[in-house]
Amino acid sequence: MDEKILVTQSSMPTYEEYIEAIKPLWESCWLTNMGEYHQELERQLKAYLDVPEISLMVNGHMALEMIIQAFGFPEGSEVITTPFTFVSTTHAIVRNRLIPVFCDIKNSDGTMDEAKIEDLITEKTVAILPVHVYGNVCNIEEIQRIADNHGLRVIYDAAHAFGVKYKGRGIGSYGDASVFSFHATKVFNTIEGGAVTFSDKDLYEKLYNLKNFGIRGEECVASIGANAKMNELQAIMGLCNLKHIEQAVAARKERFLYYREHLQEVKGIRFFDENKDAGKNYAYFPILIEDDYAMNRDALYDLLRSHNIYARKYFYPITADMECYASQYAGAELSTARKVSKNVLTIPFYEKLEKEQMNRILQCIKGREK
Numbered sequence: 051m052d053e054k055i056l057v058t059q060s061s062m063p064t065y066e067e068y069i070e071a072i073k074p075l076w077e078s079c080w081l082t083n084m085g086e087y088h089q090e091l092e093r094q095l096k097a098y099l100d101v102p103e104i105s106l107m108v109n110g111h112m113a114l115e116m117i118i119q120a121f122g123f124p125e126g127s128e129v130i131t132t133p134f135t136f137v138s139t140t141h142a143i144v145r146n147r148l149i150p151v152f153c154d155i156k157n158s159d160g161t162m163d164e165a166k167i168e169d170l171i172t173e174k175t176v177a178i179l180p181v182h183v184y185g186n187v188c189n190i191e192e193i194q195r196i197a198d199n200h201g202l203r204v205i206y207d208a209a210h211a212f213g214v215k216y217k218g219r220g221i222g223s224y225g226d227a228s229v230f231s232f233h234a235t236k237v238f239n240t241i242e243g244g245a246v247t248f249s250d251k252d253l254y255e256k257l258y259n260l261k262n263f264g265i266r267g268e269e270c271v272a273s274i275g276a277n278a279k280m281n282e283l284q285a286i287m288g289l290c291n292l293k294h295i296e297q298a299v300a301a302r303k304e305r306f307l308y309y310r311e312h313l314q315e316v317k318g319i320r321f322f323d324e325n326k327d328a329g330k331n332y333a334y335f336p337i338l339i340e341d342d343y344a345m346n347r348d349a350l351y352d353l354l355r356s357h358n359i360y361a362r363k364y365f366y367p368i369t370a371d372m373e374c375y376a377s378q379y380a381g382a383e384l385s386t387a388r389k390v391s392k393n394v395l396t397i398p399f400y401e402k403l404e405k406e407q408m409n410r411i412l413q414c415i416k417g418r419e420k
Contacts, residue, residue, distance in 0.1 A: 054358045055407050059400040060234040061298050063290035071286045080282060084262070087285040091240075094292055099213065099230075100220030101247040105257040106285070110209050110231025110244030112261070112278040114142040117227045117246045120256040121203055123148055123176045130170050131179040132162045133368040133379075134387045139181060139207050140369045151175070152370050152379060155387045158323040160184065160336075160394075163386070164192040168200075177203040182211040182221065184336055187328040190216060190224050197225075205229070208247075212238045213295065215329045222247030232288060237302070237333045238295055240288035243280050301401035302332035305408065309335050309397070312412050318343025319415070335399040336364070337415075338390065347393050354397075354414055364396040 062068070075081060088106060096104045107113040123129075125147040131139060133152040143150045151170050156163045162180040178197055180188045188206070197204045204225035208214075212230055214221040222228040232243035246257060261278035264271045291298075313319050320338040324330070339347040347363070354361050368391045370379035397411055 052358045052410065053407075054360065055398045055403075055411065056360050057362045057364075057396060057398050058235045059402060060239060061237070061291055061294070061401060063287075063294065068287065068290055071290055072283060075282060075286075082279060082281040084279065085282045085285075087282045087289060088280055091280075091285040091288045091292075094289065095245060098292065098295070099222050099247060100215065101222040101228075102249040103247065103251060103254055104222075105246045105248075105254055105261070106280040107244045107246065107261060108278045108280055108284075109242045110229060110233060111138045111142060112276070113231075113244035113246045114138065114205075114207065114229045115145055116257055116260045116276070116278055117205060117229060117248070117253075118142055118146045118148070118177075119260060120253055121177070121205075121226075126174065127176040128172060128174040129177045129179050130167055130175060132181050132183070132387070133370040133382075133384050134160055134183060134365055134391060135181045135207065135369060136209070136365065137369050137372055138209075139179065140375065143179065148176075149174070150369075150375075152382050152384055152387075154384050155183075155390065157386050157390060159186040159325070160322055160390060161186050161188045162193070164189040164196065167193070167196050171196075171200055171202075175200065175202060177205055179205045179207060181207040181209075182214070184322065184334045185210045185214055185331050186322055187211070187214065187216050187221065187325050194225065203227075209233075209236070209244075210333050211331065212236060212333070213299065213329075213331045216325075217327050220247075221328075223249070226250070227253070232284075237298065237331050238288070238291055240280065240284040240291070243284050243288060298401045299331055302399070303330070305399065305401070305403055306330075306332045306335060308405070308408060309399075309412070313337065313415065316343075316416055332399075334364070334396050336394050336396045338393045339395060340393065347395050350415065351395060354411070357410065357414055359398060359411055359414065361395050361397045363391075364394065366391045366394070 206228040208228040209231035227248040232240040260275045264273035264275035266272045
């Protein structure tokens with residue numbers, strides 16, 4: 051049996067680098083509660099991401115839950131979002147006792163179809179929550195125009211868009227807030243982790259309270275909060291990985307271009323469109339299996355698995371069709387999202403993927419073209 055090739059692999063510093071970096075923790079015994087490494091990572095990420103303000107969190111999901119809660123939307127309000135995303139996006143809305151309203155996506159790049167947003171706005175709508183899926187940047191100008199016209203907040207799920215710039219600005223500087231994930235599978239990771247970026251300085255204090263039980267002193271709990279703090283071990287992993295992020299992205303780009311070169315002429319394989327005004331972080335390599343390919347997406351997935359190659363149907367099914375939401379949204383008009391979801395496949399992709407492994411994957415895909 052051939053060696054197993056997983057869909058992704060975590061980026062990590064060398065063992066020696068990380069061990070050396072965490073040594074001071076055995077002297078200070080300060081492992082959490084916004085220590086010096088947490089503070090330093092906030093400073094460095096604020097600069098790297100080119101954002102006005104940032105608040106670190108224990109993971110990307112809690113970052114999204116916390117920022118939604120920080121805006122104080124009335125219970126039962128509606129948030130327009132995309133069904134073509136990891137289920138965390140929708141769960142964060144529902145766990146804040148708000149109602150997700152699903153907007154269909156564009157076939158071209160998988161992002162929210164801005165032309166369909168206004169028809170979904172009601173007197174209960176309070177926010178738009180789009181996703182820069184696979185790092186593909188949403189139509190920021192049109193979404194903001196709609197939000198401004200209707201007095202709505204815009205919260206971007208930028209979990210896939212670490213380091214991406216749009217028209218020369220950090221992607222996290224758009225909208226009212228953006229949320230990043232630093233999960234182990236992402237381009238940049240802190241093992242688990244995440245952040246909220248924003249421009250309103252008052253949000254920093256709100257988020258601080260929400261992620262730290264509302265504690266403002268030894269004898270003062272100023273508000274009700276949760277526990278969503280990033281610890282020092284996570285922060286140090288982030289500081290180590292941030293030193294190598296440019297090399298990691300460059301390695302990903304090299305592999306991205308290799309895949310593109312060898313798949314672009316394969317009949318029945320399509321790529322998402324690229325935005326000429328946006329940079330890329332090369333987070334994923336999704337392909338779309340169309341009708342003129344030799345087999346459907348599921349058959350290709352099974353074929354790859356039979357060769358010990360672990361691709362992912364990312365994202366399938368769409369959130370609206372997940373068991374916990376399906377009965378409520380069965381009648382939702384989401385035809386493009388459902389079609390893309392049935393055709394998309396993310397193939398193994400990471401900075402240390404070897405050319406020999408890529409060729410194994412390509413042989414499986416190209417060997418079945420019509």
